[in-house]
Amino acid sequence: MTSEYLAMQSLVQRLGNDHRWHLGDMGWSYHSITGAAEGRRIKVWEDGGEVVAFAWLDLPGHVDLLVDPARPEYAAEALAWSDTEAREGKRTATALETETHLIAAFEAAGYRETDAPFFTHHHHDLAHIDEPVLPQGFRVRHVERDEVEARAGVHRGSWSDLAPSRVTAESYAAVMNAWPYAPEFDWVVETDGGEMVASSLGWFDEVNRTGLLEPVGCVPAYRRMGLSRACNLAVLKAFRDAGAVEARVCPRGDDGYPIPGKLYRAIGFVPGARTRTYARP
Numbered sequence: 001m002t003s004e005y006l007a008m009q010s011l012v013q014r015l016g017n018d019h020r021w022h023l024g025d026m027g028w029s030y031h032s033i034t035g036a037a038e039g040r041r042i043k044v045w046e047d048g049g050e051v052v053a054f055a056w057l058d059l060p061g062h063v064d065l066l067v068d069p070a071r072p073e074y075a076a077e078a079l080a081w082s083d084t085e086a087r088e089g090k091r092t093a094t095a096l097e098t099e100t101h102l103i104a105a106f107e108a109a110g111y112r113e114t115d116a117p118f119f120t121h122h123h124h125d126l127a128h129i130d131e132p133v134l135p136q137g138f139r140v141r142h143v144e145r146d147e148v149e150a151r152a153g154v155h156r157g158s159w160s161d162l163a164p165s166r167v168t169a170e171s172y173a174a175v176m177n178a179w180p181y182a183p184e185f186d187w188v189v190e191t192d193g194g195e196m197v198a199s200s201l202g203w204f205d206e207v208n209r210t211g212l213l214e215p216v217g218c219v220p221a222y223r224r225m226g227l228s229r230a231c232n233l234a235v236l237k238a239f240r241d242a243g244a245v246e247a248r249v250c251p252r253g254d255d256g257y258p259i260p261g262k263l264y265r266a267i268g269f270v271p272g273a274r275t276r277t278y279a280r281p
């Protein structure tokens, strides 16, 4: 784990639950594709020994920011930095709609809102969790650290409908080594024969007492049997046992990819704030 990663995570955790990121989005996005670092640029700003902002630029020109709302001036600085690093062409930037200091900075820098696909944060109060129920012939359990090959395999099998997944055993091992990954929150459904067929990776932020599901999947031949429902519910129970009071998941909210949102709402998640994407020609 790099010091850059840990610095970003310190800000994600310090700013609590009302922003775009969770420790788990960062853990997954930063580590799950081997070599992805070559296609991005990251800068972290500190003041008085504390991280106050970061910018994550995916080349050629998409930027995601996290800026302490108490230090909104860093949003303009981060956008200006992204201009120096981005390649020629259009710039885009995304924020959660409640991050009004970021949206104000986008607009001041000439960005305008687009109708790009968006993600809707969904929340689950862990005071009540439905009981996980599986069809006969399946069981749900968390993985062990030495199962990286099979664990990466069920992810790839679930996420290759549109294009082959870039997650490999090597990249999944990097995820498993990334703070705060813990196998106790990484669950799978397996058949009687021991084949993993559905999975749900949970990430627990013990300071903010919030768990995140990222990512979730079921291989095509076993879909619509209630396996993902049961797997997710098992992770929610693990979060609660560890002291979490709320769980979050962030599926697409637009009509272009509606099924995950239906799954999460079917198990008790409630939609909240959405992301908004801005562009500058």
Ligand SMILES: CC(C)(COP(=O)(O)OP(=O)(O)OC[C@H]1O[C@@H](n2cnc3c(N)ncnc32)[C@H](O)[C@@H]1OP(=O)(O)O)[C@@H](O)C(=O)NCCC(=O)NCCS
Residues within 6 Å of the ligand: 158, 159, 161, 198, 215, 216, 217, 218, 219, 222, 223, 224, 225, 226, 227, 228, 229, 230, 250, 251, 252, 259, 260, 262, 263, 264, 266
């Ligand atoms: C989304 C996904 C994980 C669902 O897995 P699954 O094991 O088939 O889901 P379940 O059988 O547990 O479904 C539970 C509920 O979710 C909803 N649901 C799931 N698939 C659905 C579909 N194709 N159409 C409509 N509703 C659906 C239903 O409410 C369903 O309950 P029901 O079958 O009693 O109506 C699976 O389609 C998948 O792996 N997709 C590709 C990866 C992905 O997009 N992951 C989520 C990203 S956030």
